[in-house]
Amino acid sequence: MALSGDHNDRGELRTHESLDELKTDLADYIADLSEMSVKERGVFAVALSGGSLIGLMGKLCEAPYNKTVDWAKWYIFWADERVVGKSHADSNYKLGKDGLLSKVPIVPSHVHSINDLVSAEQAADDYEFVIRQLVRTRVISVSEISDCPKFDLILLGMGPDGHVASLFPNHSVLGENDEWVTFITDSPKPPPERITFTLPVINSASHVAVVATGVSKAEALHLAIDDVGPDSPSLPARMVQPTNGKLVWFLDKAASSKLDGAQFSN
Ligand SMILES: O=C(O)[C@H](O)[C@@H](O)[C@H](O)[C@H](O)COP(=O)(O)O
Numbered sequence: 001m002a003l004s005g006d007h008n009d010r011g012e013l014r015t016h017e018s019l020d021e022l023k024t025d026l027a028d029y030i031a032d033l034s035e036m037s038v039k040e041r042g043v044f045a046v047a048l049s050g051g052s053l054i055g056l057m058g059k060l061c062e063a064p065y066n067k068t069v070d071w072a073k074w075y076i077f078w079a080d081e082r083v084v085g086k087s088h089a090d091s092n093y094k095l096g097k098d099g100l101l102s103k104v105p106i107v108p109s110h111v112h113s114i115n116d117l118v119s120a121e122q123a124a125d126d127y128e129f130v131i132r133q134l135v136r137t138r139v140i141s142v143s144e145i146s147d148c149p150k151f152d153l154i155l156l157g158m159g160p161d162g163h164v165a166s167l168f169p170n171h172s173v174l175g176e177n178d179e180w181v182t183f184i185t186d187s188p189k190p191p192p193e194r195i196t197f198t199l200p201v202i203n204s205a206s207h208v209a210v211v212a213t214g215v216s217k218a219e220a221l222h223l224a225i226d227d228v229g230p231d232s233p234s235l236p237a238r239m240v241q242p243t244n245g246k247l248v249w250f251l252d253k254a255a256s257s258k259l260d261g262a263q264f265s266n
Pocket residue numbers: 049050051052053080082092156157158159160163164165166189190211212213
């Protein structure tokens with residue numbers, strides 16, 4: 001059984017006893033948000049990330065979700081992407097396509113991946129331009145308090161260093177407040193060239209889910225979620241603080257093992 005609860009102002013924590021249980025809960029959560037968004041806005045604009053996230057979303061390709069979800073209304077984006085060809089093994093687009101998008105009836109023209117033929121800087125500019133067009137036509141909603149896009153859902157993984165999207169600890173890109181999409185050429189995790197949503201965009205979303213499993217994430221989650229004083233002011237995962245949106249953490253027992261008052265003993 002999953003344990004769920006609010007954790008101070010750091011959002012809702014859903015800790016699962018098994019990966020299978022986490023996968024089911026994650027698929028339910030995404031399917032519910034899709035239904036709600038399609039009912040309210042007629043579309044569902046969702047941003048994906050790379051890493052284990054796509055595999056953990058795998059139940060969406062199975063019954064009942066493959067039939068019950070209104071896939072034709074989905075618009076797909078990436079919260080971050082490695083600047084490599086779309087068929088490259090490092091591509092988050094390829095990961096998402098192979099693991100999810102090719103298995104459900106999503107409209108190909110609704111899948112917005114980066115231009116992989118240009119530099120990282122140009123790819124970030126191009127991606128922001130595409131998002132601006134879709135904000136204009138309200139495929140993507142707009143924040144009431146900033147001019148930022150308001151994605152219905154942004155799905156993030158988290159690295160053991162506390163990075164989310166391609167926002168790495170102590171990187172100057174954490175201070176980027178003007179652009180919606182920016183680029184880095186010095187990622188500490190290869191490959192070095194990436195584009196990424198900026199924090200204002202992540203924090204303008206209606207819903208943000210961080211999915212983190214395994215003991216290697218435990219310390220970063222403690223710093224990202226618990227009251228730790230001034231120790232982790234620039235940990236990217238801690239800087240995920242949706243202004244008007246809802247933040248949910250999908251964790252397994254190992255990842256949550258260092259949280260204050262860990263709800264499961266190992
Ligand atoms: O672009 C990347 O290098 C990855 O996408 C990365 O950001 C990933 O999302 C996290 O490191 C969590 O990865 P895992 O969930 O696989 O641990």
